[in-house]
Amino acid sequence: MVDDYSALGFETRAIHAGQKPDPRTGAVIVPIYQTSTYAQDGVGGTREGDYEYSRTANPTRTALEQALAALEGARHTLAFASGMAASDAVLRTVLRPGDHLVLGNDAYGGTFRLIDKVLSLWGIEHTVADLSKIDEVRAAIRPETKLIWCESPTNPLLGVADIAALAGVAHDAGARLVVDNTFATPYLQTPLALGADIVVHSTTKYLGGHSDVVGGAVVTDEDDLREQLFYLRNAAGAVPGPFDAWLTLRGLKTLALRMERHSDNAELIAQTLAKHPKVSKVYYPGLPEHPGHEAAAKQMRRFGGMVSFRHADGEEAALQVASRTKLFILAESLGGIESLIEHPGRMTHASTAGSTLQVPADLLRLSVGIEDPRDLIADLNAALG
Incomplete structure (x- = not known):
């Protein structure tokens, strides 16, 4: 072997x-150790592997964890109960009262809520910055800055940050760079x-890939950080x-195939929407006119399966489109084999209302599935009218 x-x-x-045949039975699929x-x-x-209680291992x-570490090219991965649990573990491990972090101005609503509404009670401060503008990031750094929290591409405006450049800024300041790699997955970006320094995932999304499991993961090369995260995960549960x-591990096996099809379909849909008279703007890194296209092409294998767009006739028209689609299911989450549509301002990003992270009211976000792209395009065209 x-x-x-x-x-x-x-x-x-x-x-x-991480998936050798079971030594006792020869089963080629890892068993569910229930x-x-x-x-x-x-x-x-303890038994080999330090197995004494399943909260611990x-x-x-x-x-x-071994499989995902191999895909990210990392020394360590720790799996969590959700993506937010993974994010919370990183923040509570790295930060202490009085510390500061820099957060992207297009962060996921759940991440913003955790930082702005929960960790702020613990004395953690944050500054919002456009992470695609390195000078703006440098200006946001303080002496007490310990983290730069980055998504690339971002949720839901598909912004792209130059990860290598951000890492340089973080390390010059004595801080760590965390990258939420949920949209890209390790197939498209490592x-x-x-x-x-740290990668987080909502494994609920593309890694699981079938909308049937909730989970998260933290990936790092740092031995000490891994031990601290492991301790917190075991202590907090x-x-x-x-x-x-097991479901997430099953999803990983077809990740490459799915991400290729997600990307194929999303590129076609983005190109179609860009020409539609009812669409005022399309957000997709694969479009040459996207401001982050060059950076995405440099650090990503493909451009992914997420597309956002703004309706030319405003919020009410956007809401009507979301209610009219037949194949695009109106639902939160993303990254499954089926196509989804949502209104971020009233759904996944409602917690950003009134903040500097508020998303446009006429914005719709698509998680493009692996169906026949002709059917998906016809569905959107019919809904747009």
């Missing part, structure tokens, strides 16, 4: 890393290779169950 997967292709790692506890070798002893979860880990 292969022991070192680092030299193998992405698709091979997705299927084999157990809460483990028989000990003796008082104070579970073999199915270990397989997922932030650690670009200089980032935000762990995924073994079936959740």
Whole structure:
């Protein structure tokens, strides 16, 4: 059996890393270790792998962590119960009262809520900046800055940051760079290779890929940070169950295939929407006119499956489009095989209302699935009228 997967292709790692056949039965798929506890070798002893209680460790979860670490080209991955649990663990591990972080001006609403409404009670301060403008990021840095929190592409305006340049700014300031890689996935982008210190995922999205599991992950090369995160996860208990880990591991196996089809479909839809008279603006890094197109082309394999656009006739017209689509399902979340449509201002980003992160009222966000693109385009055209 292969022991070192680092030299193998992405698709091979997705299927084999951390997933050797079960030594007892020969099962080629990692079993679901649906157990809460483990028989000990003796008082104070543990089985191989330090399995003593499933909040601390579970073999199915270990397989997922090893596989995702291999895909990100990282030393360590820790799986969490949700993407927000993963983000919270990073923030509570790295930051202390009086610390400061720089947050992108197009951050996910849930991340903004956690930082602005929860961590602020703990004495954590933040400054919002356009992370695509390096000078603006430098200006936002303070002596007490410990983190730059980046999404690239962003949710929902698909902004792109130069991750390598951001890493340089962070490290010059003695801070860490965190990259939320949920939209891109490790198939399209590997932030650690670009200089980032920490990567977070909502594994609910593309990594799981089938809209049937909720989870999160933190990826890093830092041994000490991994130990701190592991301690906090065990102490606070935000762990995924073994079936959740198994579902996510199953999703990883087809990630490369799905991301290619998501990207193919999204590119066609973005090009179509850009020509539609009812659409005033399209946000997609794959369009040459996108301000982050050059940076995305440099650091991404493809441009992903997310597309946002603004309706030329305003908010009410946008809401009507969201209610008229037949194949695009009106729902939150993203990254599944099915296509979804949502109104960020009233759904996923409602928590940003009245803030500097407020999204346009006429904005719609598409999670483009893997259906026949002709059907999806026809659905949007019919809804737009």
